[in-house]
Amino acid sequence: MTHHSPDIRVEDVSWSAGGRRILDQVSCTAPAGRVTGLIGPNGSGKTSLLSTIARLESPDSGRVLLGDIASTAMHRREFARTVALVEQHSATELDLTVEQIVELGAIPHRGGWARPAALGTGELVTDCLETAGITDLRHRLWQSLSGGEKQKTQLARAFAQRPCVLLLDEPTNHLDVSASLELLELIRARGLTTVAAMHDLNLAAMYCDHLVVLCDGRVTAEGPTESVLTADLLAEVYGLDALVQPHPRTGRPLVVLCGTATETAERAAP
Known part of the structure; x- marks a missing residue:
């Protein structure tokens, strides 16, 4: 995989859970280096599609390509160097500081899967904390953070992976209006191939170049934001x-x- 941001191509992906088809022959493209919004009602399959792209779920049929490479053909470490996921609900039972959580993002670039305590603090972590605007939280414990602070910490961890592709599930869910705008501006400025599941239609209109609309597990519409919305x-x-x-x-x-x-x-x- 080259280090530039590839496009993402989802080809005829179907996935079922609990006897119910959640994704039904989904095909869509996220253009390279642009922000693609996944929109649609609750239960339409947005999170499931993100999970499939992120290899958290294996589709029953179909495939996901990053550029010309099938995502399943990539070694686990190479995939982790390429794709970063920020989930809507991130939880940890460990008593980690914000700094240690951000350090976790750098693991795929190190020689081994070291424990957090064994990872050194470097310029990368400092830069990611600054980029996410949470330098002042550096030594705070995860359990003491607000929902919005946790979301920014997870974004900083994702940046520490130095990914080409960024996947986000409801990235502004815990944020107030000002923080939401700030976060989405930050994401756009990275210039990564980004796919974000979003509920707020006006935020999607403001920050997404491309939209994929899901309804009942199928793609209802796809294309430039101005054409689709x-x-x-x-x-x-x-x-x-x-x-x-x-x-x-x-x-x-x-x-x-x-x-x-x-x-x-x-x-x-x-």
Whole structure:
């Protein structure tokens, strides 16, 4: 695998759990060096697709390619040097400091899978802490952190992997508005091939170059954000009555929610 950020190609991936098909012949592409947003209702398969790309789940059929290389053909260490995942719920029972957690990200680049205490603190960790804006948390214990602080710590750990591909599951879930914007600006600035599952449609519109829309485990739409995010799509996939218009400052799509399609129809009824 070359060290530039590759595109990600998902080809006819299906995956089932508990007798239910979660992903149904999913095919989509995340363009190299761009931010791709995964959007869709709860239960549409966003987290499952991320988990499949991250090799946490093995698909029943189909494959995932990073550039021209099937992800399953990569050695575990090489894959860890290439792909970093920031999960929505990250937990550890160990009493680690923020610094030690970020150090864990550097393990794939070391000679062995050393214990956290054996890893030295270097410029990489310091840089990742600074980049994520959590230098002041360096010596804090994980269990003492707020949800937002934990999310930033996990992002710094992901940066310490020096990945070409960054996968994020609801990266702004625990953050206030200002911190959400700051985090997404930071992610965009890295220039990595990024796939982020997102609930907030306006944040997706602001920061994603490309969108993949999932519904019931299938791809409903895919393409540039401006082309995909339409009022018709929001009505079809989410059952929403919404206006989508160019943002007066940025020109990117701006979603104005008017209610559910059912409520709007009831109000319009004589």
